[in-house]
Amino acid sequence: MGLALLLLIWLITLASTYFFVAKTWWLPAGASAAAGWIDHQFALTFVIMGIVFLAAQLSLGYIVWRYRDSPSASPVEYAHGNTTLEIVWTVLTAILFIGLNLMGSNVWASQRFDAAEPGAVQVEVTGMQFAWYFRYPGPDGKYGATSPKLMDPSAGGEAAVGLNTSDPAAKDDVVTGTMYLPVNREVDVSLRAVDVIHSFFVPSLRFKQDAVPGLNIHMHFKPTVIGEYEIACAELCGLGHYKMHGMVHVVSQEDFDKWLTAREAEKQ
Amino acid sequence: MATPASVHAHAPQGFIRKYIFSLDHKVIGIQYFFLALTAVFVGMFLSLLMRIHLIWPSAVLPLLGTIQPETYLSLLTMHGTIMVFFVLTTAPQGGFGNYFLPLQIGAPDMAFPVLNMLSFWTTFVGFVVIIAAFFVTGGAPLHGWTGYAPLSALPSAGPGEQLGADLWITSIAIFCVASLMGALNFLTTTLDMRAKGMTMMRMPLTVWSWFITAILGLLAFGVLLSAGILLLMDRNLGTSFYVPLVVVNGVVMGHKGGSPLLWQHLFWFFGHPEVYIAILPGMGVASQVLSTFSRKPIFGYRAMVYAMLSIGFLGFMVWGHHMFMSGMSPYSAFAFSILTMCIGVPSAIKTFNWLGTMYKGRIRFHTPMLYAIGFVSLFVSGGLSGPFLAQPVLDIQLHDTYFVVGHFHLIMGVAAIFGIFAATYYWFPKMFGRMMNEPMGKLHFFITLAGTYAIFMPMHYLGMAGQTRRYSQFTEVAYQQKLLPLQTFMTYAAIITIAAQFIFVINLFWSMFKGPKASDNPWEATTLEWTTATPPPHDNFGGVTPVVNHGPYEYGVPGAARDYVMQTDPVTSATH
Numbered sequence: 138m139g140l141a142l143l144l145l146i147w148l149i150t151l152a153s154t155y156f157f158v159a160k161t162w163w164l165p166a167g168a169s170a171a172a173g174w175i176d177h178q179f180a181l182t183f184v185i186m187g188i189v190f191l192a193a194q195l196s197l198g199y200i201v202w203r204y205r206d207s208p209s210a211s212p213v214e215y216a217h218g219n220t221t222l223e224i225v226w227t228v229l230t231a232i233l234f235i236g237l238n239l240m241g242s243n244v245w246a247s248q249r250f251d252a253a254e255p256g257a258v259q260v261e262v263t264g265m266q267f268a269w270y271f272r273y274p275g276p277d278g279k280y281g282a283t284s285p286k287l288m289d290p291s292a293g294g295e296a297a298v299g300l301n302t303s304d305p306a307a308k309d310d311v312v313t314g315t316m317y318l319p320v321n322r323e324v325d326v327s328l329r330a331v332d333v334i335h336s337f338f339v340p341s342l343r344f345k346q347d348a349v350p351g352l353n354i355h356m357h358f359k360p361t362v363i364g365e366y367e368i369a370c371a372e373l374c375g376l377g378h379y380k381m382h383g384m385v386h387v388v389s390q391e392d393f394d395k396w397l398t399a400r401e402a403e404k405q
Numbered sequence: 406m407a408t409p410a411s412v413h414a415h416a417p418q419g420f421i422r423k424y425i426f427s428l429d430h431k432v433i434g435i436q437y438f439f440l441a442l443t444a445v446f447v448g449m450f451l452s453l454l455m456r457i458h459l460i461w462p463s464a465v466l467p468l469l470g471t472i473q474p475e476t477y478l479s480l481l482t483m484h485g486t487i488m489v490f491f492v493l494t495t496a497p498q499g500g501f502g503n504y505f506l507p508l509q510i511g512a513p514d515m516a517f518p519v520l521n522m523l524s525f526w527t528t529f530v531g532f533v534v535i536i537a538a539f540f541v542t543g544g545a546p547l548h549g550w551t552g553y554a555p556l557s558a559l560p561s562a563g564p565g566e567q568l569g570a571d572l573w574i575t576s577i578a579i580f581c582v583a584s585l586m587g588a589l590n591f592l593t594t595t596l597d598m599r600a601k602g603m604t605m606m607r608m609p610l611t612v613w614s615w616f617i618t619a620i621l622g623l624l625a626f627g628v629l630l631s632a633g634i635l636l637l638m639d640r641n642l643g644t645s646f647y648v649p650l651v652v653v654n655g656v657v658m659g660h661k662g663g664s665p666l667l668w669q670h671l672f673w674f675f676g677h678p679e680v681y682i683a684i685l686p687g688m689g690v691a692s693q694v695l696s697t698f699s700r701k702p703i704f705g706y707r708a709m710v711y712a713m714l715s716i717g718f719l720g721f722m723v724w725g726h727h728m729f730m731s732g733m734s735p736y737s738a739f740a741f742s743i744l745t746m747c748i749g750v751p752s753a754i755k756t757f758n759w760l761g762t763m764y765k766g767r768i769r770f771h772t773p774m775l776y777a778i779g780f781v782s783l784f785v786s787g788g789l790s791g792p793f794l795a796q797p798v799l800d801i802q803l804h805d806t807y808f809v810v811g812h813f814h815l816i817m818g819v820a821a822i823f824g825i826f827a828a829t830y831y832w833f834p835k836m837f838g839r840m841m842n843e844p845m846g847k848l849h850f851f852i853t854l855a856g857t858y859a860i861f862m863p864m865h866y867l868g869m870a871g872q873t874r875r876y877s878q879f880t881e882v883a884y885q886q887k888l889l890p891l892q893t894f895m896t897y898a899a900i901i902t903i904a905a906q907f908i909f910v911i912n913l914f915w916s917m918f919k920g921p922k923a924s925d926n927p928w929e930a931t932t933l934e935w936t937t938a939t940p941p942p943h944d945n946f947g948g949v950t951p952v953v954n955h956g957p958y959e960y961g962v963p964g965a966a967r968d969y970v971m972q973t974d975p976v977t978s979a980t981h
Binding site for chain 2: 244
């Protein structure tokens with residue numbers, strides 16, 4: 138019985154570890170400036186936790202086999218513990234866990250507390266059941282007014298986000314269903330939701346932030362690789378949650394300008 | 406302070422007073438146990454339907470037809486709610502805690518038997534109300550067990566968000582009331598009804614775990630109850646606690662100025678301690694069982710008590726780690742994150758001490774021991790994904806993915822269930838007077854351990870690859886479609902694991918009537934429940950008040966007559 142347990146625990150441990158180490162399934166390739174930092178912290182955490190995982194599971198398997206009861210087993214050691222050992226492993230785990238935590242804090246801080254770089258692309262992201270809309274303020278750099286009363290999701294586009302077309306600042310606003318971003322330029326995102334909570338998740342860009350009704354959340358990130366990346370809503374928002382899908386097209390600055398100009402032209 | 410035994414000496418005679426509206430903590434414990442058993446099969450059946458729908462979305466099921474995307478969300482909402490409240494909170498605390506807390510401290514009953522009966526029947530009503538949500542117009546709610554507002558606050562936000570959602574909240578509110586009554590009873594009993602010589606530091610670790618769980622319950626359920634009442638008001642009375650001005654499908658709702666984050670703060674202020682409400686009793690049982698079957702004193706009894714206390718204490722200060730992506734102040738993430746990492750420390754102490762207990766022991770592989778060993782393995786596996794999620798910067802990628810689902814299922818789902826299984830196999834002889842079948846128990850264990858790992862370990866891979874949770878289908882997002890083969894594997898693993906649970910049920914009921922008779926102390930254990938008759942008489946100790954002379958885990962004592970010294974054995978110089 139001890140041997141069967143040892144084999145099962147070791148098998149589970151080694152099989153689980155294999156698929157992690159072989160990276161059979163892994164984070165998608167990162168395509169934003171933060172990806173390097175995040176992936177580094179992930180890898181560090183992964184290595185440390187992996188060592189603890191292997192050590193704990195393998196010794197659990199070994200101990201249950203080694204100390205199984207049998208007529209020839211040696212008598213048990215009558216002991217109630219060992220204070221020195223307790224202190225050693227308490228201090229070690231405290232240093233390990235808290236240290237790991239502090240190392241990751243810089244990345245979080247730089248992403249959240251520093252303002253977006255000057256010249257960042259402004260994009261307003263609006264989530265609603267069950268679509269994403271992206272608004273660019275246009276040449277005037279100002280978002281036009283929106284009003285809940287004007288929101289008409291069935292019409293899509295400008296009407297869906299309730300754009301007040303009589304506002305002068307709204308004249309050059311571009312609203313689209315696909316997000317276009319220039320590569321290597323910071324993006325200043327304003328996240329909004331009109332009905333329930335949604336979450337804007339782009340795995341390849343290592344970006345996720347809930348969009349919350351009543352809040353306008355500012356975040357910034359910088360895509361670094363040209364390509365098309367999928368957006369998946371990450372907060373349960375109702376029956377169509379699974380199909381609240383969108384695309385981010387990261388293109389060259391030139392292509393981005395062309396695209397935006399074409400959208401502006403369509404409006405006129 | 407113990408109630409005089411004579412009060413309890415006369416057992417009630419009528420069937421209803423004896424088995425239905427009983428005041429006997431042992432009967433109430435068994436009632437809780439069977440309620441949880443019913444609930445766990447309902448919850449498991451719902452998860453089976455979910456797993457089938459994910460892989461074969463157009464399958465036509467007998468009686469149920471094809472599962473729709475919104476039905477899938479109802480299934481996951483009800484699965485989570487039923488499992489968390491009516492299984493993981495009900496079985497370890499209401500069931501085994503009720504039955505064995507008075508026995509292990511040498512009390513004739515709980516401090517407030519009537520309150521005890523009330524708390525069970527209130528829980529029962531709560532269960533009936535939540536099941537009713539399936540059968541009302543619109544069906545069960547789809548807002549998930551976390552019920553995030555505004556989705557949960559707006560009847561027009563989705564199917565199931567009408568009467569079904571009201572019933573869902575009402576059921577949880579009822580459950581909160583029941584748990585508050587239970588918690589008061591547990592605390593009073595532990596503090597006031599201990600037998601002579603049963604100092605706090607001689608209490609079995611199971612008693613400590615129920616005691617600490619009761620403290621958590623008392624502080625957490627009150628908050629959830631209030632939060633639920635506010636949500637009901639938002640839904641039905643036009644208040645705006647959680648709902649700002651919103652537009653649902655082009656219609657401007659009448660709410661204004663509420664905060665969706667308020668619900669999340671209140672919910673998780675309950676929700677995180679709830680994780681420990683589910684797992685602490687499992688830690689207690691694992692400690693008890695590991696010591697008993699290793700024939701060795703528990704390693705570091707005091708450290709174990711302090712670890713549980715600090716887990717409980719820290720558990721109230723980390724709720725924000727569920728909300729790193731919610732839009733709350735990113736500054737608070739630092740505090741929540743570092744406090745969360747601190748919980749890793751007492752958790753690691755417990756793991757070391759469980760290994761230390763088995764080290765140089767003489768391990769007897771009875772089924773309860775196998776489950777306790779499985780508990781340790783799952784606790785390690787489920788625990789080590791915690792430090793990933795506790796770091797806000799990694800949570801960016803992992804939040805609301807299958808990584809989280811794998812994490813909490815291993816630690817608060819499966820590990821807690823293994824604690825319940827260990828407790829069932831361990832205490833069944835005392836509760837029902839007969840032994841369970843060992844070969845069936847072992848078969849059940851091996852399939853369940855391998856099966857649960859096969860279901861939940863792949864979830865971590867899926868989460869890293871970005872597979873979002875609560876998706877009824879993965880067909881709409883190209884990168885997620887590629888992960889379907891792994892999902893298929895998990896569904897097969899789930900079907901096998903679920904099938905294996907019938908081995909347990911057959912064993913349970915067969916042994917109840919046909920199992921070999923159990924002696925008073927079949928495991929050669931030391932705590933007070935094993936000093937009395939099997940099953941225990943109505944007043945627990947047959948008119949005798951036990952006197953405690955030893956600590957709870959005196960095994961392998963040098964110079965003792967046998968390899969264990971029971972807590973009531975006469976004083977010798979041999980034990981500590």
